[in-house]
Amino acid sequence: RKEVEQDPGPFNVPEGATVAFNCTYSNSASQSFFWYRQDCRKEPKLLMSVYSSGNEDGRFTAQLNRASQYISLLIRDSKLSDSATYLCVVNSGGFKTIFGAGTRLFVKA
C-alpha cells in the first residue's frame, strides 16, 4: 500500500463547477499536510497548507480528517486556469515528506 494515495483522475469538469479531491495517508503519526499544484511540465508549487480546523483560500478549501486519515481539497467555481495536477503531500516528522502521485483536473469551457 502506498503511504499517500490519490485518485489519479482525470477529473473533467465544466467551468463553474465544484470539484473535490481526496487523499488518504497510511501513517497515523503524520504531522503536516499540504496541497501542491503542478502545471504540465512545470515544477510543483505550494497551493495551501492543510490545518486540522480546515482552511480556506478564496475558492479553495482544504480539510483534514485525522481519524480517517484523509485530506481533501474542494475547488468552487472552477476556472480554465485551474487545470493542473494536484499533489497531496504529507510530512511524517523530520524530513520524511511523501508526495502523492497527483490528481489531474481538466476544466473545460
Add this chain to the structure above:
Amino acid sequence: NAGVTQTPKFQVLKTGQSMTLQCAQDMNHEYMSWYRQDPGMGLRLIHYSVGAGITDQGEVPNGYNVSRSTTEDFPLRLLSAAPSQTSVYFCASKEVGQDGYGYTFGSGTRLTVV
C-alpha cells in the same frame, strides 16, 4: 529573487556516462533535496541535506551522489547513467523548522538515458 535554479533543463546521456545536475538557491535555506518524478509514482526523494557538510539518503539513493559544500549549492551526480534513471529531476529547498511554508522547487531537469 531567483529562488531555486537548476541546470541544465534538458540532457541526453548515453548509458555509462556520468554527469552532474546543478542546483543553487538564494534564499539561505538550510534544507535542500533532490527528487525524481516518474509517471504515476509521485516525487521520490533521492538525497537531502540539512546544511553545509551534512547529507543523507532518501528513498531512492542508488546510483546518485551528493555533496553540500555551501549553503547555496547542492549538486547531484549520476555516477554511471542507466536507462532506469530517465526521469524528471527536481531540486527543492525550505527553511528548517518551517513546515507550514512548504518547499520551493526548481524548474526541473529532464534527463534521458539512451
